[in-house]
Amino acid sequence: MSELIDGREIARAVTADTAEMVAQLKARGIAPALAVVLVGDDPASDVYVRRKISECGKAGIRSIERRLPAECDEQSLLTLIDALNEDRSVHGILVQLPLPAGIDSMKILDRISPEKDVDGFHPVNVGRLSTGTGGLVPCTPLGIMLLLDTVIDDYRGLNVVVVGKSNIVGKPVAMLLLEREATVTVTHIETRNLPDIARGADVIVAAAGAPHLVRGYWVKPGAIVIDVGITRVVEHDGTTRLVGDCATHELGHARAVTPVPGGVGPMTIACLLKNTAIAAERQA
Ligand SMILES: Nc1nc(=O)c2c([nH]1)NC[C@@H]1CN(c3ccc(C(=O)N[C@@H](CCC(=O)O)C(=O)O)cc3)C=[N+]21
Numbered sequence: 548m549s550e551l552i553d554g555r556e557i558a559r560a561v562t563a564d565t566a567e568m569v570a571q572l573k574a575r576g577i578a579p580a581l582a583v584v585l586v587g588d589d590p591a592s593d594v595y596v597r598r599k600i601s602e603c604g605k606a607g608i609r610s611i612e613r614r615l616p617a618e619c620d621e622q623s624l625l626t627l628i629d630a631l632n633e634d635r636s637v638h639g640i641l642v643q644l645p646l647p648a649g650i651d652s653m654k655i656l657d658r659i660s661p662e663k664d665v666d667g668f669h670p671v672n673v674g675r676l677s678t679g680t681g682g683l684v685p686c687t688p689l690g691i692m693l694l695l696d697t698v699i700d701d702y703r704g705l706n707v708v709v710v711g712k713s714n715i716v717g718k719p720v721a722m723l724l725l726e727r728e729a730t731v732t733v734t735h736i737e738t739r740n741l742p743d744i745a746r747g748a749d750v751i752v753a754a755a756g757a758p759h760l761v762r763g764y765w766v767k768p769g770a771i772v773i774d775v776g777i778t779r780v781v782e783h784d785g786t787t788r789l790v791g792d793c794a795t796h797e798l799g800h801a802r803a804v805t806p807v808p809g810g811v812g813p814m815t816i817a818c819l820l821k822n823t824a825i826a827a828e829r830q831a
């Protein structure tokens with residue numbers, strides 16, 4: 548059987564490290580703080596925001612929640628971001644995505660000061676990532692690397708197939724893997740012969756948002772599979788279940804796989820706290 552990579556346990560260890568870093572910052576008179584901005588009342592976003600805020604407490608990070616109504620205009624959101632950019636007691640700013648239709652997400656993300664951009668979505672941080680020059684790194688890709696680091700010592704020359712080309716996961720994780728000198732193939736919905744390409748991989752990162760896309764026959768024996776998908780499926784009895792991008796039950800021949808839930812998700816939040824501590828340190 549393949550090894551299950553325990554994202555919850557690894558996330559706890561990352562958060563313990565962050566708590567130590569936060570304690571050292573506090574000893575120097577710096578109290579790291581994260582502002583989470585939520586526009587509208589999407590229930591899924593609400594759950595994630597509450598989880599982020601409760602995790603902040605575990606690392607000793609102060610969290611500030613700012614809510615705007617779904618029908619707010621772009622300008623009021625920009626004004627709020629300007630105020631948080633100016634506020635020296637705030638070190639990290641996260642604007643929960645997706646934003647309501649009618650608000651230009653790019654314009655909003657561009658407004659966040661790159662030093663406070665703990666999501667790593669600002670063009671300056673995207674550019675720093677692509678040149679390997681030390682900006683804030685997006686949380687999910689960073690979390691994926693920390694999970695992979697528990698099973699891989701040396702990435703040089705490994706064949707990694709990334710499924711999905713999003714700005715949030717696919718593209719940035721490919722950049723991080725390239726920095727480690729893996730051979731990276733980024734694939735997507737239009738890719739021809741995807742199962743054949745995947746079968747050549749030592750590592751598959753599945754981030755397409757397509758439930759059970761990656762089947763057993765896509766995966767070479769001994770490969771490592773990171774499942775980034777989290778699709779909420781409603782059962783006949785009304786309960787909901789999270790489904791990943793991989794048919795995990797068909798992956799007994801893999802060397803290691805991440806579960807959903809309990810894999811990449813908890814790492815995303817742990818890395819958000821880590822980035823907040825890093826941002827506070829750099830602003831000190
Ligand atoms: N500006 C911004 N930054 C984000 O990082 C961001 C965002 N917007 N919008 C939404 C997505 C989604 N996201 C997740 C975080 C944690 C879990 C997580 O903790 N998942 C748990 C379980 C979740 C559950 O039970 O619902 C797990 O996989 O075990 C999932 C998804 C961050 N996102």
Ligand SMILES: [Mg+2]
Nearest residue numbers: 711712713755
């Ligand atoms: Mg996609």
